[in-house]
Amino acid sequence: MIRKAVIPIAGLGTRHFPASHAVKKELFPVVGPDGIARALFHYHLLELEAAGIEEICIITQPGEEALVRQYLRGPDEAYLRRLAKYPALLREAEAMRGFARRVSFAVQAQQEGYGHAVYQSRDFAGGEMVLLGLGDHLFRARAGGAGGGVSPYRELADMAKVAGGKSVSAVNRISAGELKGYGTIAGRRRAENARLIDVSLIIEKPAVAVAQAQLLVDGLPEGSWLGWFGMHLLAPSIYDILGEMIRDGVRDNGEFQLTRAQELQRQREGYLALEMTGAQRFDFGVPDDFVASVQAFRHLS
Numbered sequence: 001m002i003r004k005a006v007i008p009i010a011g012l013g014t015r016h017f018p019a020s021h022a023v024k025k026e027l028f029p030v031v032g033p034d035g036i037a038r039a040l041f042h043y044h045l046l047e048l049e050a051a052g053i054e055e056i057c058i059i060t061q062p063g064e065e066a067l068v069r070q071y072l073r074g075p076d077e078a079y080l081r082r083l084a085k086y087p088a089l090l091r092e093a094e095a096m097r098g099f100a101r102r103v104s105f106a107v108q109a110q111q112e113g114y115g116h117a118v119y120q121s122r123d124f125a126g127g128e129m130v131l132l133g134l135g136d137h138l139f140r141a142r143a144g145g146a147g148g149g150v151s152p153y154r155e156l157a158d159m160a161k162v163a164g165g166k167s168v169s170a171v172n173r174i175s176a177g178e179l180k181g182y183g184t185i186a187g188r189r190r191a192e193n194a195r196l197i198d199v200s201l202i203i204e205k206p207a208v209a210v211a212q213a214q215l216l217v218d219g220l221p222e223g224s225w226l227g228w229f230g231m232h233l234l235a236p237s238i239y240d241i242l243g244e245m246i247r248d249g250v251r252d253n254g255e256f257q258l259t260r261a262q263e264l265q266r267q268r269e270g271y272l273a274l275e276m277t278g279a280q281r282f283d284f285g286v287p288d289d290f291v292a293s294v295q296a297f298r299h300l301s
Helices: 039-052 065-073 078-082 087-102 112-121 154-158 174-183 206-216 236-246 256-269 287-298
Strands: 004-008 028-031 035-039 054-061 103-107 130-133 137-141 167-174 183-190 194-202 225-234 273-274 279-283
Touching: 004 039, 004 112, 004 206, 028 039, 028 287, 035 039, 035 130, 039 054, 039 087, 039 103, 039 137, 054 065, 054 087, 065 087, 065 103, 065 225, 087 103, 112 236, 130 154, 137 154, 137 225, 137 287, 154 167, 154 225, 167 183, 167 256, 167 279, 174 206, 174 225, 194 206, 194 256, 225 279, 236 256, 256 273, 279 287
Parallel strands: 004 054, 004 130, 054 103, 167 273
Antiparallel strands: 028 035, 130 225, 137 279, 167 225, 183 194, 183 225, 194 273
16 A cells, blocks of 8 residues: 655746746645635645545745645634635635645755655655655546546556556656657556556657657557656655765756656666556646646536
8 A cells, every 4th residue: 555645846936937936836726626726736635635645745945844834734713713604615724734734844955856856755755655746737537537537646556556566657648749848658568457558768858759769659649659647656766766866966957857767767677657548637837838727627527
């Protein structure tokens, strides 16, 4: 059983400046299908709870832990009395306090890349497999999809039963124009479960020519590839590999990248991917995507 999850929200949110200079991007309001406005990262907590996760580590910049704690602490008694006439919001405030008891924090003191941010949660992981989710994405099951309406986090966590201790990354189909934004894989589908793939290569943001030559997965139409969906089930050795990279100064474009660590992990012990055909991903990372995702998330089915 997977008990722990990690949500990094330590990025600067540069593409959302100047709004992100005043309010952290992951604290931007997003209205859910139930009509309640929550901070973006709050939805991760809801989905992880639905997936049976017991402990959650949020990775922040220095000084930002207090902002998240204040949010989860919720309103004071005077404000709660004002909420009494809104039963749904009162229940929300009580649930937030429950989250506060299961959330801990790690700090990324310098902006050294996504892999560096994840490495800060090594003590929290404590040698266990962890779920990792992008803080500026949201994930929901699609009604009638292959996942049977199960939380995507839960579906990925359940892969631990068949992974044999290997890491498993969620992937989905991407086009040539999207390759520049995602880690992308090559591999072969398993006969017993065509959505589960034994990965033979992982490349971060490949050029189209590289993807055409090296990143093939059986069963995909021409012009389609499988790229990161935004969540990973990581075996404990990922922290050892990230530690080696940081020690040896192994960077890509000046930063310590998680995707390189995942490829190294694949080379040493194997790696799996799960094609997410029954789930939706909402990307809030840039302003135009944020607007589109807020609209789509509010009306998802």
